[in-house]
Every structure is written in structure tokens, then in C-alpha cells.
Amino acid sequence: MKFITEFRRADLAEGLISQIHRRSQTPVRFMEFCGGHTVTIFRYGIRQILPSTIEMVSGPGCPICVTANADLDKAIALAHVPDVIIATFGDMIKVPGSRSSLQQAKADGADVRMVYSTMDAIKMAEENPTKSVIFLGIGFETTAPTIAASVLQAEDKRIRNYYVLSLHKLCPPVIRAILDSGEVKLHGLICPGHVSAIIGSHPWEFIARDYGIPCVVSGFEPLDILQCVDMLVDQIEIGESKVEIAYRRGVRPEGNQQALKLMAQVFEPCPATWRGIGEVTDSGLKIRKEYQHFDAELAFDFDPGLPYEPSGCICGDILRGVKTPFDCQLFAKACTPQYPVGPCMVSSEGSCAACYHYGRDFEG
């Protein structure tokens, strides 16, 4: 068991596909929340093999895509503070803010470095005692515990030149905001697998209970997505709405208690602004008072300026599932992965990038 190739078997995919075609009678619209699922769906042509009764829409589950320009501008402004090293995951570097990007800041002389893990950023702080290392804390519940762990490691080692700009986002509150807006009618939700590896399946129960929408937690291989769609169809056709886990090898109903404990020790919920969605109560994480000496926003004096949105870009509408990349006049013309205008084209998991790489033969 290698946990990868077993879940790409074509014979098992065929079985699921024929079962979905046989069972699906009711026209439905399912949303895959997570950008990782969007990539699997496009890469394996899953939209094209599903019956015409099933429409799939992509949700806002790409942390880089949903980071508001005002927050990107903070990261870019911090990069220009003297003696600061910005440590960030690679996807962030090319994302355009209001007037610049981290890539542009680097070209202008700022010290911006790509890291694979917060462990690298901690090491960077130890090796550069005269500099301040600011880690850009971007990510959902999957990533936030790793950043909490880095703060606790820095506290243990008494590292005083390590900081975090906490721009984390929480998934269940934003799904509630999308459902409450009523802009997009959903009949089923493919819940994010690795967010659920941390938070478990219980935090999704309000969606099944209060909104009557079936929810299934999915893994990231093609068989995982097909099994998840099959389970959603099954709930629809028998008239149920509950939370189920298709990704049982990676997700337990109670989640990862150790990760949740560390996350709660370092962070507390706060309002957060999502691109295209606006401010959502308790959908962000800020550093608790006990650890505020690690908070980059409090430690440095910087001016991000007023945020500005590029004209013509519809990333916000795409993130809400209201429009698709093919509705955007910039898509694959003025906006490409080489010269992105909006974040959904920059991040490898953004809907626009997934459509650009895998979906253009089918639509548009």
C-alpha cells in the first residue's frame, strides 16, 4: 500500500462512473470547495465524464486566491522594511497586490525568500540574528497548526527575530457566508480533505442540518473524487442530507486533536476579509496576546497604502462560484500564468490556472 497509485486504478474508476450514471436522476449542482480538488477534477477530466445531471462548480478553497489585496499589500510593505527577510511559500511570490508583488519588491532590493516549511524559516532566523524574519502565515486549517508549531518552537528556543504575519483563514465560516448570500444554489458539497484531516468532519454538520445540503469529505486522487460524487448522488436520490467521509484513510471524525490544541494555544478567531466575499466573522486567526511578540503586524511600522482592484478581473465572482474563468474577458488573453492579473491565475490551485492548463479544450 503506497496510498497513491491504488487510488488511480482505471478499472475501479469505470465502476464508479457507471454507478454514478445509473443512479443520478435529479439535476444537481455540487461545489468542490478545495483548490486541490479543482486540480484533480480538471486534470482527470472528471467534469466531462459525469452525467449531464451533475454540474460542478469550484469554490473559494485556495488560500492565496482569497487573500485580499489589502492583506497582500501588508506583506509587500513589510518586505520593504529595512533588515527584514520575508519567508514565504512559493505560490505567494508572483501574486499581484494593489501596486506591486513580492517578486517586484525582490527586484527592487527587498529580501524575499521562498521556503518549503516554517522549519526553514525558523532556521533562517537562527542563521540571521541581525535580521528580522517574517513568515507569511497564509493558509487554511491545514497550514495554521504548522505555523502555530513554529511559533512554539521559536518560543522554546527563545528566538526573538522570528515573526508571523497571520493571514490565516477558516473554511466553515466562509461556506456559511456563501450559502447565506443565496447567490449560488448548491445541492452537495465536496468538503476539503486536508482541512478535515485537522478539524474532522463535525464542523461541517451545520451545512447538512441547517441548509439540507449533503456533505462528503473527499481525498485528492481521482477515485476519491468519484467516490465522493457517488456518495453525494446517493444522498440526493434517497433524500438525505448528512456528513460522510469518503477519505477515511486520512480523516477521522474528531480530526487531529494535537494540531487543534496547538492552533488554539497560539491563535484565536478574528474577522477576516476574503477576496470577492468581504469580511466574514470569525473566519480568520490572529495571534493570541501571550504570543503577540511574534506578531509582525504589531512589531513593525509600515504603510500598505489603500487597496486597489485591477479592472476587468472577476476573481471575486469566480471564488464565490457565481462565474467561471470562461466568463472572464481577460482569461487566457491579458491574464495567463506567465503574466497573471488576478490570483486565481497565479496559484497552481486557482480555478483560472486549472482551467488554463487542463480545461480549455472543453469550453470557451
Added chain:
Amino acid sequence: MCLAIPALIKSIEGKEAEAEIGGIIRRVSLWLTPEAEVGDYVLVHTGYAINVLDQEEAEETLRLLEEIAEIGGDEG
């Protein structure tokens, strides 16, 4: 961005492990999965093991999918 990859734990020292991902050995933090043991597969996200993968559940899922494939074949 929430990408996590299965990795096989080869050795453990304190809160760190050496784990094999696609033939390459990488250092992985066990801060979030103190229960992980040598021989376990873990899901690795940005250098941290975020969960121990459950082999029995994986096998059970594959058995279920094999049954579905057989039914599909019979009815097709």
C-alpha cells in the same frame, strides 16, 4: 495549497522523523502527530506530518470500490 503527500516513516529522533516520499528521504516534523511510529505512512504538509494514514481504512475503501466495479460489470 493544502497539498499533503503520503510518506513512509523510516526513523524517528525526538520530534523529527526521516520519511521516504517517492524514493527521496526528507526530514519531517512530528509536532502534530506525536503518535506516529516507524513504518507508519503519514500525510506530509509543508514539512509537517498532519495525520497518520489508516491502512485498514484504505484497504476497506478499495474493497468497497472493487465491489462497485463488479456490480457495474454485471449490470453493464
